[in-house]
Amino acid sequence: MHRVHAFRDDALAHHDAVGLVDALRSGEVGTREVVDAAIARVEAVDPDLGAVAHRAFDRARAEARDPRGGYFAGVPTFVKDNVDVAGMPTQHGADAFVARPARRDGDLARMYLATGLVPLGKTRLSEFGFSPAAEHPRQGPVRNPWSTDHTAGASSAGSAALVAAGAVPIAHANDGGGSIRIPAAACGLVGLKPTRGRLAQDAMHRSMPLRIVADGVVTRSVRDTAAFLRESERVYRALHLPPVGDVTRPARRRLRVGVVTTNAGRTASPEVAALTRRTADLLAGLGHAVEEAASPAPASFADDFLLYWGSLATAIVRTGRLTHGRSWDVERCDPLTRGLDRLATRQLHRLPGAVRRLRATARAAVAFHERYDVVLSPTLATTTPRVGHLDPAAGYEQTMARVLDWVAFTPWQNVTGEPAVSLPLATTAEGLPQGMMLGAGAGREALLLELALELEQAVPFPRIAAATGS
Numbered sequence: 001m002h003r004v005h006a007f008r009d010d011a012l013a014h015h016d017a018v019g020l021v022d023a024l025r026s027g028e029v030g031t032r033e034v035v036d037a038a039i040a041r042v043e044a045v046d047p048d049l050g051a052v053a054h055r056a057f058d059r060a061r062a063e064a065r066d067p068r069g070g071y072f073a074g075v076p077t078f079v080k081d082n083v084d085v086a087g088m089p090t091q092h093g094a095d096a097f098v099a100r101p102a103r104r105d106g107d108l109a110r111m112y113l114a115t116g117l118v119p120l121g122k123t124r125l126s127e128f129g130f131s132p133a134a135e136h137p138r139q140g141p142v143r144n145p146w147s148t149d150h151t152a153g154a155s156s157a158g159s160a161a162l163v164a165a166g167a168v169p170i171a172h173a174n175d176g177g178g179s180i181r182i183p184a185a186a187c188g189l190v191g192l193k194p195t196r197g198r199l200a201q202d203a204m205h206r207s208m209p210l211r212i213v214a215d216g217v218v219t220r221s222v223r224d225t226a227a228f229l230r231e232s233e234r235v236y237r238a239l240h241l242p243p244v245g246d247v248t249r250p251a252r253r254r255l256r257v258g259v260v261t262t263n264a265g266r267t268a269s270p271e272v273a274a275l276t277r278r279t280a281d282l283l284a285g286l287g288h289a290v291e292e293a294a295s296p297a298p299a300s301f302a303d304d305f306l307l308y309w310g311s312l313a314t315a316i317v318r319t320g321r322l323t324h325g326r327s328w329d330v331e332r333c334d335p336l337t338r339g340l341d342r343l344a345t346r347q348l349h350r351l352p353g354a355v356r357r358l359r360a361t362a363r364a365a366v367a368f369h370e371r372y373d374v375v376l377s378p379t380l381a382t383t384t385p386r387v388g389h390l391d392p393a394a395g396y397e398q399t400m401a402r403v404l405d406w407v408a409f410t411p412w413q414n415v416t417g418e419p420a421v422s423l424p425l426a427t428t429a430e431g432l433p434q435g436m437m438l439g440a441g442a443g444r445e446a447l448l449l450e451l452a453l454e455l456e457q458a459v460p461f462p463r464i465a466a467a468t469g470s
Contacts, residue, residue: 002047002048003147003464003467003468004147005165006045006165007166010033010037010040011029012461016169016224017075017169017170017224018224020106020441021071021072030063031063034177035171036064036075038060038167039076040462042168045166045167046162047147048145049147049158049162050140050141050142050143051123051124051152052121052122052124052158053124054089054122055157056088056119056121057156059087060120060318065378067230068113071227072115072116072227072231075116076118076119076120079119079171079172080125080155080173080174081122083108083174083437084104084106085105085109087101088104088121090122090162092125092128092129093155093361094332095138095332096329096330096332096333097325097327098325107201107202107203108174109201110173110200111235111236114235115228122158123251125158126155126157129155129176130155130312130340131336131403132154132155132179132390133157133385133389133391134152134155134157137392138424139199141148141159142383143161144161144186144432144465145164146431147430148387148432149387150384151186151386152386153183154182155174156180160183163187164188165433170217170218171218172217173215173218174214175213175215175216175414177212177309177407177411178409180192181193181394181420182379182380182420183218184218184424185377185384185424185434188461189220190224190422190424190426190461191216191219192421193406193421195238195419196211196330197212197240198244200215200232209355210358210415211417212415214414220461220463221456221461223248225449226246226248228274229244229245229445231398232247244442244445244449250451250454251450255374255451256371257288257291257375257376258368258375258376259280260375261276261378263297263408264295264297264302264367264408265299266405266412268377268381269381272382272383275426276378277349278379278426279436282425283455286458293368293371293375295412297413298364300357301357301412301415304357305411306343306400307347311342312340313338313341314341314344314345316337335393335399336396336400339397339400340396361379362416364416367415373441373447374438374440374443374448374451374466377409377434377437378435378436378437379410379434380434381407383428383430383434384404384433385402413439416442418444419442420448420464421439421449423436423438423455423461424462425455425459438451438454
């Protein structure tokens with residue numbers, strides 16, 4: 001098992017983002033040396049990981065000389081390559097067109113960078129974010145730093161790989177079917193998908209018929225994710241939601257936890273189910289009331305979500321030339337994107353009913369959380385697959401069957417709009433991280449963060465540098 005990381009005795013050291021803020025403010029390190037160290041780390045690990053889509057190192061060095069304000073001022077980061085950042089192309093992980101540099105920051109980037117984070121560039125994703133594994137037919141896969149034979153997950157693969165490998169402490173990610181939580185689970189990170197509307201969003205995601213996409217970050221510590229939500233809220237306040245506030249310690253209140261290991265017609269593998277039960281025992285040992293629960297997802301959920309997912313591919317394929325210009329060539333889309341388009345085109349007559357049923361899941365979610373404060377499930381139904389298992393070039397039918405077997409739990413919160421967080425609470429027999437997911441009712445990120453802090457104290461998260469003996 002080949003592990004890759006960049007942790008070393010430099011300006012970044014082993015700091016998480018909050019620790020780096022403290023080091024910068026105390027004068028222990030300077031912004032320029034922090035940015036230079038991050039660039040050196042990226043250059044050291046990216047040949048093995050394939051995580052970077054666009055480098056903006058000169059811009060980052062210039063910004064380090066005169067960093068903007070904000071709590072995270074001077075902390076290096078990356079932005080996922082499906083949101084607009086002024087001066088950088090937005091390629092969406094695709095070969096079907098040639099992207100020009102964006103003229104201005106999108107709404108998400110404007111909020112994200114207002115916290116003071118310094119972007120070193122953009123990270124790779126699966127084509128248009130459709131696959132849970134970033135395996136590009138020509139550019140190659142994004143590899144997992146815990147084992148480069150395995151996928152880093154997707155679609156926020158590049159961000160997760162770089163944070164897990166220690167190149168940067170925090171990176172942007174977004175999640176339309178699990179794409180914050182999936183790579184966090186595979187790479188041993190904290191990945192919280194916020195409540196729908198919690199953070200600012202680009203127009204592309206706001207205009208969806210069913211707003212399944214949420215933006216956030218992947219981090220190595222719960223406190224980093226909590227600090228990011230706190231600082232984002234100071235820039236952009238979602239008035240329809242209760243504030244997250246400054247979550248810095250576990251709550252005393254004990255919670256009602258429902259444990260789900262079967263969802264959308266698929267059951268977690270024996271190993272993953274056993275790891276989930278072990279996490280349930282940990283929660284019970286901490287005093288929480290834990291019991292097995294039935295998933296609130298109706299029998300139609302998986303098919304309805306897949307059809308809606310396919311309709312997004314159809315929208316991209318049919319409007320590609322209008323959106324991306326004359327360079328658009330649909331034949332350069334990968335087989336998964338084209339297969340999703342064919343599925344949705346054949347079943348277009350079913351789409352209104354599917355969307356109607358998906359919207360109705362919000363009522364089932366409310367009823368579930370009247371009984372349980374939190375739902376515990378595995379983030380993913382099986383252990384992390386090796387590179388090639390989800391290769392889109394293998395053909396739509398094979399790839400999609402394997403995707404559905406792996407990604408059985410995360411789409412629920414995308415449809416209901418509720419928050420959920422993947423935590424690196426388990427390790428497989430092979431020695432890889434296995435994420436466990438906690439979900440709560442809409443607007444209850446603070447509750448999830450308090451519980452996550454308690455679990456992090458009880459079972460410190462694995463560190464890749466310790467696993468490699470360095």
